[in-house]
Amino acid sequence: MKRYLILISISIFLGSCTKNEKNEINIYSKRHYEVDKLLYKKFEEKTGIKVNIVKAGDDELLERLKNEGLNSPADLYVTVDAGKLQKGVEMELFQKIINDKIDANVRSELKDPHKYWIPITYRARLIVYSKDRVSLDQLSTYEDLANPKWKGRILVRSSSNAYNQALMSAMYANLGKDDVTKWSKGLVNNFARNPKGNDRDQVKAIAAGQGDLAIVNSYYIGLLLSSEKLAEIDAGNSVSIFFPNQAEGDRGTHINISGYAMTKNPPNKENAIKLLEYLTGEEAQNIYVNNSYEYPANPLVNPSDIVSSWGDFKIDNLDLNLLGSFRDDAIKVFDKTGWK
Amino acid sequence: MNTFKKNEKFAFLIFGIIFFPILFLVFTSFFSETESLVYVFENLLLDYSSSTFKLIIITSVFSLILGIIPAWYVSNFRFYGRSIIDVLLFLPLSIPTYIMAFTYAEILSFTGPLKIKADFLQLEILGIILSFSLFPYIYAVSRISFSLMGSKFINMGKILGLSVYKSFFKIIIPLSKPAIFSGLFLVIMEVLNEYGAVKYFGVNTYTIGIFRTWNSMNDTGAAIQLSSILLFIVAFLFFIEKKINKKKLFSYLKNSNPIELINSTINQKLLIYLACLIPIIFSFFIPVLFNISNVIDNFDKIDISNLLQLTINSVSISLISSIIILVVSVYFLFNERFSNSKIYFYINQFISLGYSIPGAVIALAIIIYFTSIDKNIDSINLLGNFYVYLFILIYAYLIRFMAVGKSPIKSGFEKLPKTYDLTAESLGLKRFKIFQKIYLPVNKLSFVSALILVFIDLMKELPIILILRPFNFDTLATQTYEFAIEEMLPLSSIYSLVIIFVCSILLIIFKNIISRINVSRS
Numbered sequence: 001m002k003r004y005l006i007l008i009s010i011s012i013f014l015g016s017c018t019k020n021e022k023n024e025i026n027i028y029s030k031r032h033y034e035v036d037k038l039l040y041k042k043f044e045e046k047t048g049i050k051v052n053i054v055k056a057g058d059d060e061l062l063e064r065l066k067n068e069g070l071n072s073p074a075d076l077y078v079t080v081d082a083g084k085l086q087k088g089v090e091m092e093l094f095q096k097i098i099n100d101k102i103d104a105n106v107r108s109e110l111k112d113p114h115k116y117w118i119p120i121t122y123r124a125r126l127i128v129y130s131k132d133r134v135s136l137d138q139l140s141t142y143e144d145l146a147n148p149k150w151k152g153r154i155l156v157r158s159s160s161n162a163y164n165q166a167l168m169s170a171m172y173a174n175l176g177k178d179d180v181t182k183w184s185k186g187l188v189n190n191f192a193r194n195p196k197g198n199d200r201d202q203v204k205a206i207a208a209g210q211g212d213l214a215i216v217n218s219y220y221i222g223l224l225l226s227s228e229k230l231a232e233i234d235a236g237n238s239v240s241i242f243f244p245n246q247a248e249g250d251r252g253t254h255i256n257i258s259g260y261a262m263t264k265n266p267p268n269k270e271n272a273i274k275l276l277e278y279l280t281g282e283e284a285q286n287i288y289v290n291n292s293y294e295y296p297a298n299p300l301v302n303p304s305d306i307v308s309s310w311g312d313f314k315i316d317n318l319d320l321n322l323l324g325s326f327r328d329d330a331i332k333v334f335d336k337t338g339w340k
Numbered sequence: 341m342n343t344f345k346k347n348e349k350f351a352f353l354i355f356g357i358i359f360f361p362i363l364f365l366v367f368t369s370f371f372s373e374t375e376s377l378v379y380v381f382e383n384l385l386l387d388y389s390s391s392t393f394k395l396i397i398i399t400s401v402f403s404l405i406l407g408i409i410p411a412w413y414v415s416n417f418r419f420y421g422r423s424i425i426d427v428l429l430f431l432p433l434s435i436p437t438y439i440m441a442f443t444y445a446e447i448l449s450f451t452g453p454l455k456i457k458a459d460f461l462q463l464e465i466l467g468i469i470l471s472f473s474l475f476p477y478i479y480a481v482s483r484i485s486f487s488l489m490g491s492k493f494i495n496m497g498k499i500l501g502l503s504v505y506k507s508f509f510k511i512i513i514p515l516s517k518p519a520i521f522s523g524l525f526l527v528i529m530e531v532l533n534e535y536g537a538v539k540y541f542g543v544n545t546y547t548i549g550i551f552r553t554w555n556s557m558n559d560t561g562a563a564i565q566l567s568s569i570l571l572f573i574v575a576f577l578f579f580i581e582k583k584i585n586k587k588k589l590f591s592y593l594k595n596s597n598p599i600e601l602i603n604s605t606i607n608q609k610l611l612i613y614l615a616c617l618i619p620i621i622f623s624f625f626i627p628v629l630f631n632i633s634n635v636i637d638n639f640d641k642i643d644i645s646n647l648l649q650l651t652i653n654s655v656s657i658s659l660i661s662s663i664i665i666l667v668v669s670v671y672f673l674f675n676e677r678f679s680n681s682k683i684y685f686y687i688n689q690f691i692s693l694g695y696s697i698p699g700a701v702i703a704l705a706i707i708i709y710f711t712s713i714d715k716n717i718d719s720i721n722l723l724g725n726f727y728v729y730l731f732i733l734i735y736a737y738l739i740r741f742m743a744v745g746k747s748p749i750k751s752g753f754e755k756l757p758k759t760y761d762l763t764a765e766s767l768g769l770k771r772f773k774i775f776q777k778i779y780l781p782v783n784k785l786s787f788v789s790a791l792i793l794v795f796i797d798l799m800k801e802l803p804i805i806l807i808l809r810p811f812n813f814d815t816l817a818t819q820t821y822e823f824a825i826e827e828m829l830p831l832s833s834i835y836s837l838v839i840i841f842v843c844s845i846l847l848i849i850f851k852n853i854i855s856r857i858n859v860s861r862s
Binding site: 032034053057060068196200210234331 | 379383387449451455456458459461539540542552554555638700703704710711712806809811812814818823827
């Protein structure tokens, strides 16, 4: 028995001594979308550079990067929340990406002022409302959701979810501690039920009559409307979309980005830059918008037809890094005000 | 005597190597800052504890009902289809809890086939859904216990003037308590380790709290401290289970006569079919059929080559790991049997505790441990290599899943009379020879069943592989989970079905082995 154990360990050790391939990129990814797979494949076909992926939760991957330190095989880290990218920056895991071509490919209001990460797409966390039970003129801002007129009518998922944490961080940054706490308390009082499920479930719950308003990410509506299941399309059609805080002089709707950051010591730096050039380029951006219903980071590309039909909106120009800096405070507001 | 000492040292070394990352983590966690921990205690602990407790109670009650009643009927009554039902009642084990939960969530949702308008995402409903995939643990242990006691006790009851049902409650259940409790222990462990489903249902269990402190509050130290506390609670439960099970010997060995099945009346038959078919329909047929219909709807989207690759990945990593786990477990258990020293006994107790540590915590411990080696020795660059991560993955599996392989091996060993060992030793056989010549052939079936149990658990395993997998290494479980959390459940169905299919076949084989072992004994 011992002999076998020794044999196994020797073979593993020998295996571990083999050289890595050169023409490749290693990515730690939180994005599990099919469209990413498709784009990596296209990139491989174009350049012959092999794209290797580890997919896991964003925090787990940051933890893995931190522990691997300079020895990490990862070149790029990608996630769906600027807050997590900022967390990585704070953990000193990333380096600045300075490249004119990529810079030119990206809308200026989405850019990281410190150049540590590159946005590729963005999404709005907006309000959807029941076409039957809510009229457009009743809606105005995120702040208004705390108004007692919505008592028992608002649906949202749990505060463990990163999208809600980002929204709360943004609200914290915009309103300050006292007002955001008051707001959250009022909002929680208006909940139609305990927070649960995913974003799509909130829309389905409106369709089922469990509540009248929900806070969800924009692309989920696109996904529902483009579903192959009739019931899901019906659910998507039972709601309308509202971009909050659009009034003259108001700050705009909260958005968040999907973005890439480059590790401190990437083994395949050049390839990584090539990939980022490709992903922010027009071809890839068009593929993104039509498959995942996100908004494109590239100003030359238009959103998909479904998403375009919702109209243009003003985005909240808050420095997205604040979504990370205010995370801890946001969590405390959730806990204090009983947003489970 | 001297060689014994050497053996024990070696065993202790192996044990130390395997569990060092965990011990290291637990010890260091108590020296780190506790700001977040205080925060958690003040603000969240009450909520987390009460929902964890409620969920455990509901899942346990339903697992007991769904497990014990059919086990009673199958063990003692003669009815048509009995042996098929016996096998089918094991099969829900092939469905991971997260697949069960996501599948039912889809079925019960407003856009599902039933168009349910009410809010189904409730703690109580989650408890019932979890019991669908966990009750076979109770069924399996009760089934063995009931058939070992069998009709002899019912006849005894009859003499005492008790009806069959009264004997069930007054004699059989009290005597089977230890066995049932050991099954219940596994059910509770599974509930504590569950993450994906509880999060989706908005139920804040203790495990959610660990992830919240780790991820949202960025406090790895506090997360580990919370895990350590959980570990102690579980150790306490484990201790109670051991206390109760001390009585096991009384109940098990009393009746070794073959069971005489009772002929059932028409009314009884109806009841029997109802009691046996309800769990089978709800926890196996409905989820499987729903997933099959999803696959048919999305048939054109199936990527066959990907499916094949993921199946190969899942099967090979599970197989390699379960063989290694089997070898190490056998090593410790075999030595416990032969050594006079208590050290193996304690090692084996500790191994069982591994199953109670949430997978994600083990993964975290391992990665911290390995990277500290990697960072401190400049000349080697371990990380990033495919095989190194594969090795780390198996290492983590070893910590958590040795407990699963242990019990079938142990019960196999227990059936061998001590006199075998003594005779063999008096003939001058070395331990390894004794193992090779006696234990291996006699316990072949126990080993295979241990292998199968571990293999099934690994096929279904999620948090560890998500965190520790190498580049481009997807498995059926990870792919299922990714589709599920991206809200594309229908696309995950084909991967779920392959897991269910492979595990079901193995469970059927396992079930056959168990009955062969029982037959050969009686």
